[in-house]
Amino acid sequence: MNKRGFFIVKAVIQIKRITIITGHYGSGKTEFAVNFALGEAGKREYAKHALCDLDIVNPYFRSREKRLMLEEHGISVFGSSEQDEITAEIPALGANVRGPLENAECRVIVDAGGNDSGALVLNQFRKYFTPEQTDVLAVVNFSRYETRTVADAAEQIAMIERATGLAVGGLVGNTHLLRETTAETVLRGHDLALQLGEKLGIPLLYDCYPVGVVDPAYPQCAPLRDTLFPLNLYLRPTWLDR
Template identity: 60%
Template sequence: MNDHIIRPFLKRILIVTGHYGSGKTEFSVSLALRLARETERPYPRLAVVDLDIVNPYFRSRERMQLLEDAGVRVYGSIYKTEITAELPELAADVRAPLEDKGCRVIIDAGGNDSGAKVLNQFKKYYAPEETAVIAVLNFNRFETRDTDSAIAHVRAIEAVSGLTVEGIVNNTHLLRETTAETVLRGHRLSKEFCEKTGKTLWCDCYPEQLVSRTALAAIDGYLMPLGLYMRPTWLDR
């Protein structure tokens, strides 16, 4: 198992889609912090663009201070970190990192196909040679409970956005009840998903505070450790 960031994540623009509750924001934040620690960077700047403004659940801009302390600029809603006032309106500077060829960008797109609609207004920036689209899947969500429902979900995102999802990320979890078997089950379903669609399983995620990497030795692909940055502990009490 390799510890480096795998090749698809090295494209300049990475669009992260997925159903709400899939953990796409946790993935986006964890990936950004991991990339910020890389000593050799093909792009000198790093940014997260939070486009989760339609039915937002957890939002990467809620961790703006954490990200910016690590050297990651955060763009998105006009309300920045304000969570008591939420309107689907983006700040004027949201295009800046997309236009900056020296900036690697992680786009945290809105949940499901409705959230994916927001991507359309920035299509001119999604040059195929520097843009990758992934879908984060949690097979413990009802809407993506099996491979057929997950396929329908991904196809709906593609239909609305006009973009092709190149690969998927297995982030099957049960919040703080996640075990190694939870992740391994998601891995098996993700492989089945890829066999049916021809898409690529880019990585399997696991919460490093809850699951040991050695317990996932049966997975021969890339393992992505996730923090627990987005969910406050008081929600699980």
């Protein structure tokens, strides 16, 4: 099972230029997108790197809040109509979002809004999201209230697919309870994500764990070694865990 995941990571993720990150509200899409974009930029396989923040439904904790940090790592951030406007009541996307999507030299991570309503905005960029150059991933957190079961998580993904007309091609397991996450939490999420993948016929690509909270060297994490993905909580202020 893990080999299958590993194989798909190689076969899918590294070939395609655009990766769309979708998922339920609060599944951890944005944290994953930021971490994933940093990892991809580090590979230096493309001339340019971009993170397109298409989340126009969530007012707080958006990836464009981390613009400066991402730019220092060579990742351009696109999304809001005004560069530093993160508080607009009716946020709009700037036309410049199309730039990286059109540029064949640019590796693009697309951070979509939560649920089907948030992902709906992907439709206006559909012409760029051809199967040849696009992977669509879904982040799943089985500790989230509304995606506690495989059936609930499958329904969320089906709703996102219906709203966007895009097929989710891989899962990112991100089952956590923030600072209360344990190796057991990650393992439980891994098992449920595998069941979800089985049900949908798509691979589980990553099992995220919060850095500094879960120790990946923990023996129980050994079966996950091919899929473990370290997640730094860039968007969460430290005082939130006081």
